[in-house]
Amino acid sequence: MTQPLLTVRDLTVSFGPQAQPVRAVAEASFDLHPGEILGIAGESGSGKTTLCSALIRTLPRAARAQGEVVFDGRSLLDLPEREMRGLRGREIGMVLQNPMTSLDPLFTIGNQVNEVLRERGARDTAVEALRRVHLTAPELRVRQYPHQLSGGMRQRVLVAMATATAPRLLIADEPTTALDASIQDEILLLFREIRDTAGTAIIIVTHDLAAIRRLSDRVIVMYAGRIVEEGPTVRIFHAPRHPYTRGLLASVPRIEDDEVVLQAIPGQVPNLAELPPGCAFADRCPLAQDRCRAERPGETSVGARHRVFCWQAEQGA
Amino acid sequence: MPPARLPILAIAVCVLLIVAALLGGVLAPYAADEADFGAVMVPPYGLEGGTVAHLLGTDQLGRDMLSRLIAGTRISMLTAGAAVLVAGTIGVLLGLIAGYLGGLVDAAIMRLVDAFLALPFILMALALVAALGTGVGNIILVMILTNWARYARLVRSEVLSIKRRDFVLLARVAGVRPLTIAMRHVLPNAQTSILVLAVLDVGRAIILESSLSFLGLGIQPPDMSWGLILAQGRTYMGIAWWLTVWPGLAIVLAVVCFNTVGERLRVKFDPRGAL
Amino acid sequence: MGSFLYRRVGQTLITLLLLTLLIFILARLTGDPTPLIMPSEATDADRAFFREHYGLDRSLPEQYFVFLGNILQGDFGVSFRYREPALGLVLQAIGPTLQLSGLSMLVAIAIGVPMGIGAAVIPESWFATSVRFYASLGQAMPSFWVALMLIVLFAITLPWFPSSGYGTAANFVLPAVTLGFYASASIALLTWANMTEALRSDFVQMQRVLGIPRRLIVLKHALRNAALPIVTYLGLQFGLLLSGAVVTERVFSWPGIGQLVVDAILNRDYPLVQACVLLTALLFIAINLAIDLLYAVLDPRIRA
Numbered sequence: 001m002t003q004p005l006l007t008v009r010d011l012t013v014s015f016g017p018q019a020q021p022v023r024a025v026a027e028a029s030f031d032l033h034p035g036e037i038l039g040i041a042g043e044s045g046s047g048k049t050t051l052c053s054a055l056i057r058t059l060p061r062a063a064r065a066q067g068e069v070v071f072d073g074r075s076l077l078d079l080p081e082r083e084m085r086g087l088r089g090r091e092i093g094m095v096l097q098n099p100m101t102s103l104d105p106l107f108t109i110g111n112q113v114n115e116v117l118r119e120r121g122a123r124d125t126a127v128e129a130l131r132r133v134h135l136t137a138p139e140l141r142v143r144q145y146p147h148q149l150s151g152g153m154r155q156r157v158l159v160a161m162a163t164a165t166a167p168r169l170l171i172a173d174e175p176t177t178a179l180d181a182s183i184q185d186e187i188l189l190l191f192r193e194i195r196d197t198a199g200t201a202i203i204i205v206t207h208d209l210a211a212i213r214r215l216s217d218r219v220i221v222m223y224a225g226r227i228v229e230e231g232p233t234v235r236i237f238h239a240p241r242h243p244y245t246r247g248l249l250a251s252v253p254r255i256e257d258d259e260v261v262l263q264a265i266p267g268q269v270p271n272l273a274e275l276p277p278g279c280a281f282a283d284r285c286p287l288a289q290d291r292c293r294a295e296r297p298g299e300t301s302v303g304a305r306h307r308v309f310c311w312q313a314e315q316g317a
Numbered sequence: 318m319p320p321a322r323l324p325i326l327a328i329a330v331c332v333l334l335i336v337a338a339l340l341g342g343v344l345a346p347y348a349a350d351e352a353d354f355g356a357v358m359v360p361p362y363g364l365e366g367g368t369v370a371h372l373l374g375t376d377q378l379g380r381d382m383l384s385r386l387i388a389g390t391r392i393s394m395l396t397a398g399a400a401v402l403v404a405g406t407i408g409v410l411l412g413l414i415a416g417y418l419g420g421l422v423d424a425a426i427m428r429l430v431d432a433f434l435a436l437p438f439i440l441m442a443l444a445l446v447a448a449l450g451t452g453v454g455n456i457i458l459v460m461i462l463t464n465w466a467r468y469a470r471l472v473r474s475e476v477l478s479i480k481r482r483d484f485v486l487l488a489r490v491a492g493v494r495p496l497t498i499a500m501r502h503v504l505p506n507a508q509t510s511i512l513v514l515a516v517l518d519v520g521r522a523i524i525l526e527s528s529l530s531f532l533g534l535g536i537q538p539p540d541m542s543w544g545l546i547l548a549q550g551r552t553y554m555g556i557a558w559w560l561t562v563w564p565g566l567a568i569v570l571a572v573v574c575f576n577t578v579g580e581r582l583r584v585k586f587d588p589r590g591a592l
Numbered sequence: 593m594g595s596f597l598y599r600r601v602g603q604t605l606i607t608l609l610l611l612t613l614l615i616f617i618l619a620r621l622t623g624d625p626t627p628l629i630m631p632s633e634a635t636d637a638d639r640a641f642f643r644e645h646y647g648l649d650r651s652l653p654e655q656y657f658v659f660l661g662n663i664l665q666g667d668f669g670v671s672f673r674y675r676e677p678a679l680g681l682v683l684q685a686i687g688p689t690l691q692l693s694g695l696s697m698l699v700a701i702a703i704g705v706p707m708g709i710g711a712a713v714i715p716e717s718w719f720a721t722s723v724r725f726y727a728s729l730g731q732a733m734p735s736f737w738v739a740l741m742l743i744v745l746f747a748i749t750l751p752w753f754p755s756s757g758y759g760t761a762a763n764f765v766l767p768a769v770t771l772g773f774y775a776s777a778s779i780a781l782l783t784w785a786n787m788t789e790a791l792r793s794d795f796v797q798m799q800r801v802l803g804i805p806r807r808l809i810v811l812k813h814a815l816r817n818a819a820l821p822i823v824t825y826l827g828l829q830f831g832l833l834l835s836g837a838v839v840t841e842r843v844f845s846w847p848g849i850g851q852l853v854v855d856a857i858l859n860r861d862y863p864l865v866q867a868c869v870l871l872t873a874l875l876f877i878a879i880n881l882a883i884d885l886l887y888a889v890l891d892p893r894i895r896a
Contacts, residue, residue, distance in 0.1 A: 058800055089803030096801065101794040104813045105893060116802055145892040161802055431603070432610035436873050439835035440853070447857045447865045448618035524734050528839050531736045532854050547737065554740060555748045565737035572732035 004031040005168060005201050006055075011067035013047075013054050022273045024050040024063070026225045034168065037195055037202045039216030039233070041209055041248065045269050047225040048205045049097075052171050055203075056094055057084050072168070090120055093162035093200075094171040098178050099155040103146040109157055110142030113164075120165045133160040133190060152183035159190060166198040173205045184208075188215050209252050213237055218305070221245045224270055224280035231306030241308040243285045279310070287312040327577040334571055337387055338394035345384035346370075350539060353379035358557050374559040376550060382559060385546055386567055392453060392542040393571070397522035400460030401515050407461065408468025409511060413503065415469065416476025426469065433466040442525060446534045456535050460522055471514055475507035509586040516579035520572040527568050543568050600884060604877055611873055612663060615866055616656050668870065669863030673856070678867035681852065686871070688758055689841070689848030692767055693833040697826070699772025700779050700833075705822075707776070708783020712791060713810055723780055730777025735836040739770045739843040756845040767844045771836050775829055782825050786818035793817070820891055827883040831876050 011028045014021035025047040032038050040048045054065045057076065069076040071092065076084065088094075096102050104112060113126035122129075130138035133156040146154060155175065163170060172191065176184040188211055194200050204215060212219055212233070219236040221229045221244065229242040240246045247265035267284035276282060282292040289311065297311045337344060353375070360366050361374040361382075373382035415426040433441065445459040479502065488498050527544025529535030536542040538549075543564040550560025634642075650658070662669070668678040711720040746766060747755035753765045790796065791814050799809045838850030845851065849868055856864035 056801055058797070085803050085805070087803070088801055094801035096794060096798050098794050102798040104795045104799075104817065106816050106891065107813070115804065115808070119802075119804055147893050158798065161798075428606055428610055431607040432614055435607050435611055435877060436869065437831035437835040437876060439838050440869055440872055443838065443853055443857060444615060444618055444865065444869045447860075447862060448621040520732065524732075527734055528736060531734075532839065532842055534854065534857055544734075544736075547740075551740065554744055558744060561737070561740050561744075565734070565741070568734055568737065569729070569732045573728055576728060576732060 002033055005034045005036075005072060006032040007068070007070040008055070009068040009070075011051070011054060011065065011069060013050050013059065013063055013065050015063055016273075020273075021064075023225050023275075024272060025054060027067075028222075028227050030220060030227065030230060032169070032201050032203065034201050035195060035199045036218065037191070037204065037216045039212030039219045040203060040205045040222060041207065041212055041219060042222035043207055043248075043269055045224075045272075046222040048222050049173055050225075051222070052094070052173050052203065052205055056088060056092055056171065057081075089116065089162070089167070090165055091167050092169045092171065093164075093167035095155070095158050095162050095173065095175050097174045099151050099158055100178060102158055103154055105146050107145075108142065109144055109146065109149070113142065113157065113161055116161045116164050122165050124164070129160045129164055130157065133157075133163075134186075135160070150183075151179050152187065155179060155183075155187055156190065159187070159194075163194055163198070163200065167200060169201050169203070170194065171203045171205070174208075175204065175206070176208060176211055177206065184211065185214075191215060209237075209249065221248065224275060225272060226280065227309065228281065229308045229310075231303065231308075235303060235306050241302050241306070241313050242281075242310050243287050243312065244281045247284075285312075324577045324581050327574040327581075330570060330574040331578060334390060334394055334574075335398075337390045338398075341388060341391045345381075345387040347381040347384040350541075351380060351384075355379065358553070360557070361559050373563050374557070376557070376560055377553055382563055385541060386543070386563055388541045389543045389546050389564065389567070392536055392540055393523055393526060393544075393568075396453065396457050396460060396526045396536075396542070397519050399457045400464055400522045400526075401518045403457075404461045404464035405468050405511065405515050405518075408465040409472050409504075411465070412469040412472025413476060416473040416503075423473070427473065430466040430469050433463070434470075438463050438521075438525065439528060442529060443534065446529065451529075451534055451537050453536060453540055456526060456529060459529070460525060463525070464518060464522065467518075468511065468514060471510055472503075472507055475510065476503050479503050479506050509582070513579055513583045513586065516575055516582060519575040520579070523568060523571055523575070597885075600881065604881060608874070608877065612660055612870065613656065615869060616659050619862055619866060620652065620655075663870070668867035671856070671861050671864040673859050673861045673864070678864045679871075681864060682849065682867045682871050685847060685849045685852045685868075686875070688846055689834070689837055689850065692764070692771065692841070692846060692848060693830065693837055695764060695768045696771035696775060696833055696837075697830065699768050700775035700829075703772065704776035704779030705783050707780040708785075709787055709810065709815065711780070711784045712787030712814075715788070720784075723784065727777040727781045730773055730780075733774070734839070735770055735774045736839045736843055738773060739766070739840055742766045742770060743843070756843075758845075758847050763844075767840050767846055770840050770843075771833055774836050775833055778829065778832070779822070779825075782822055783818065786821050787814055790814040790817040820887065823890065824883060824887055827880040830879050834872060834876060 008031070009029050011025060012023055013025040014023045016022045028047075028051060030038075040051070042048045050059070050063070053059045054063075055069060055076065057065075057079075059065060065077055067077070071087070074087075076087075079087070103109070109130075110126045113129055117124055117126065117129060126142045127138045130141060135141055135153060135156045141149065141153070141157070146157075149157070159175075170191075175191070176187050179187065191202055191204065192215060195202055202215075204212065206212060216233050219229075219231065219233050220227055221236070221242065223244050229236065229240065229245045231241075236245060237249065240249060244265075251264050265284055270276070270280055270283065276293060278291070278293040278295050279285070279288070279297050282288040285292065292311050295311075297309045299307050299309055300313045301307050302313055357375065357379045358377060359368060359371050359375040359379075362369055362372045364374075371381050371383070373386070375381055376385070411426050411430075415423040436444070441463050442459050445462055446455070449455045449458055488502065493501075523543075526535055526542060527547070530542050530544030531548045533548065536545045538545065547561050547564040547568075550557070550564070554561050666679060668682070670676065671678045671681055674681060707723045707726065711723040714720060743755045743766065746752050753762050754760075755766070757763050787810075791810070793814075796809055796814055799813060834849075837846075837848060838853065840846070841848045841850035842854055849872055853865060853868040853872075855861075856868060
């Protein structure tokens with residue numbers, strides 16, 4: 001196995017008072033190898049977006065990040081802000097949630113793309129950068145303003161900006177959520193192409209399991225700020241071990257005998273400020289036992305690079 | 318933005334000013350117009366020649382500055398208060414009518430509002446003073462006429478937004494009289510914005526009155542207001558700074574305190590909106 | 593864009609028309625100007641002639657339409673005091689007023705905008721606190737008092753600048769600082785609020801993760817977006833400046849509209865008051881209309 005590009009160990013992001021912190025992300029650990037696509041799945045509020053912000057250090061002021069994030073031998077949490085800014089965009093690219101509002105409405109596309117290119121000292125022109133992400137008629141687009149482009153086109157522009165100098169890591173936060181279904185596939189294909197041509201490792205964060213299934217090599221499932229299961233995509237989708245992962249998969253609407261079947265997980269996502277001492281999912285879990293409520297489950301290996309945090313993992317198999 | 322703490326000091330000053338305005342002469346050590354040619358232009362206490370008997374000094378006629386300021390508080394606060402209360406009431410009523418009846422009445426009232434707001438407020442006040450004349454009564458009238466339009470605009474927009482809500486529609490269907498609906502549903506919903514506008518208006522009114530009085534177009538002697546005291550002291554500005562500094566500070570203090578209270582109320586009730 | 597423009601201009605015209613009616617009614621409220629104008633030894637025949645000459649013997653609606661017709665022809669009446677067309681007097685005074693307000697606006701922008709940007713970039717700092725303090729003082733200090741204090745400090749105690757008059761560059765300093773200070777307070781607060789909002793927007797977040805330097809994000813993108821509402825507000829601000837100018841001009845003996853209108857009121861020269869008020873209103877409304885159009889140029893979303 002190659003050296004991991006990114007190593008995350010016990011990453012915890014907390015808000016609020018020191019004495020009673022609210023942990024938006026708790027003790028997250030994972031590796032990412034060069035050229036790998038990692039999907040992070042979870043409902044809103046599961047901490048997946050906070051996790052990304054912590055990696056690239058754009059958390060709100062009130063947040064505190066602890067633990068270890070090593071990117072290519074450099075410890076990101078200890079890096080001075082100036083060096084971190086050098087990494088952002090150049091070696092770690094990121095695409096944010098909402099393509100509709102992520103471009104400055106008052107400047108032309110060309111102006112904004114050029115600004116990024118100039119900042120990186122890239123030799124490409126804006127037109128070339130846009131052509132690489134298969135934006136139609138790039139010569140026209142550079143003279144247009146964001147409001148004249150569709151959501152999908154804007155997402156391509158943002159991807160072009162984020163990958164202008166072939167970063168080694170690209171983080172995409174809900175990259176397809178705001179787009180029409182027909183456009184979503186095209187954007188996913190674009191991510192795959194970027195990985196294949198530039199060898200970029202990609203973290204894609206989304207609650208859209210279909211997107212993860214199509215794109216990623218490996219999947220992390222998060223619940224209430226914690227990783228509950230991690231494994232190769234095929235295993236997660238065909239042999240999920242955590243009851244939450246199963247619930248999540250079952251809650252995807254699917255068509256059986258011409259009827260839409262949707263099986264929601266009963267109960268509600270717990271309040272992060274009042275988490276129980278045991279497993280956070282215990283209250284909604286069909287398999288929960290007394291031990292689950294009392295004691296937090298540790299990591300269980302259930303196959304090659306497949307781990308799960310659940311007391312019932314053995315029986316659930 | 319800092320969290321909205323209660324501006325205790327500002328509230329205290331506002332209350333003090335209102336009390337001073339109501340009690341007036343009772344608090345003052347001397348009668349405001351009592352001349353004393355034996356003690357002319359006495360500097361404030363603490364300076365050379367100053368005395369405890371005249372803490373803030375005396376003017377060119379030997380009148381005690383502190384007593385004059387207290388007398389000025391009365392007129393300045395009275396004009397501001399009357400202007401805000403009456404202008405507020407008129408504006409609120411017209412706004413309710415415009416918002417409720419809609420159509421031609423609404424258009425007429427709103428164009429009138431536009432016309433009144435089309436002029437910078439001092440200019441509107443000057444045009445009115447030119448027509449109505451000066452003196453306490455006229456100045457109050459002028460301030461009412463320059464101020465009512467903003468309340469009308471505010472209340473009308475509140476009415477329009479509330480009118481479409483379910484409970485008001487239900488009340489209308491149930492045949493509740495429009496006036497009852499206005500009193501029971503619209504006003505309680507709009508009262509915080511009206512209150513905020515009114516408190517902020519006190520500051521505006523104090524500045525307007527003092528500006529007019531300073532120009533010689535407002536309060537006329539023997540009545541007294543901060544702006545007038547300032548205007549009278551202006552001639553002696555180079556030799557007796559206290560004649561202009563005290564009344565000016567009184568205006569600044571009053572306006573800062575009323576504005577602070579108004580701002581805090583605004584942040585508290587409506588953290589995002591602007592008036 | 594076209595229909596927006598027509599509606600905007602239409603509303604403005606109605607407002608102006610109502611304003612003339614208002615001014616006309618106010619003028620009638622002042623009563624019959626005849627005794628003021630005519631010397632006491634004038635005969636009844638003289639007075640009757642005067643009334644007829646100024647149309648005072650006709651019905652009120654008739655008088656209004658004559659008044660309106662005259663205004664449309666640029667005839668704002670003759671000043672009782674100067675015995676000259678009021679329009680000419682106002683036009684003479686409008687230059688100095690515009691110079692003073694224009695310069696004050698520049699002073700206010702030069703002070704207020706950097707303050708607002710700074711406070712938005714580093715909120716909860718001593719700087720932001722000082723800006724809040726500065727702004728609340730700026731809004732509470734009446735401009736005539738600031739003017740007097742500046743005269744005491746910088747014309748009497750330290751004789752650096754003239755305390756009154758018009759003509760040289762030195763004459764501009766104290767009046768422009770007085771008015772600029774007053775206007776800078778609200779510009780600072782407005783810049784602060786709009787910059788804070790712009791800095792929270794998605795595209796600023798995106799630019800941060802793209803590694804675009806903070807300086808560029810703040811001064812190019814956030815500022816340009818925050819500038820749109822600020823520009824709209826500058827029109828209103830100009831009205832406040834005109835208000836402040838009335839009082840400030842009086843203190844510094846500045847030969848502008850403010851001085852002219854106050855003198856006219858003190859002399860009960862109503863035609864001149866009318867002309868001053870109407871022409872200032874016209875100016876104010878025209879500037880706000882121009883700003884609405886400027887807004888359209890600045891924002892590509894409206895331009896299209």
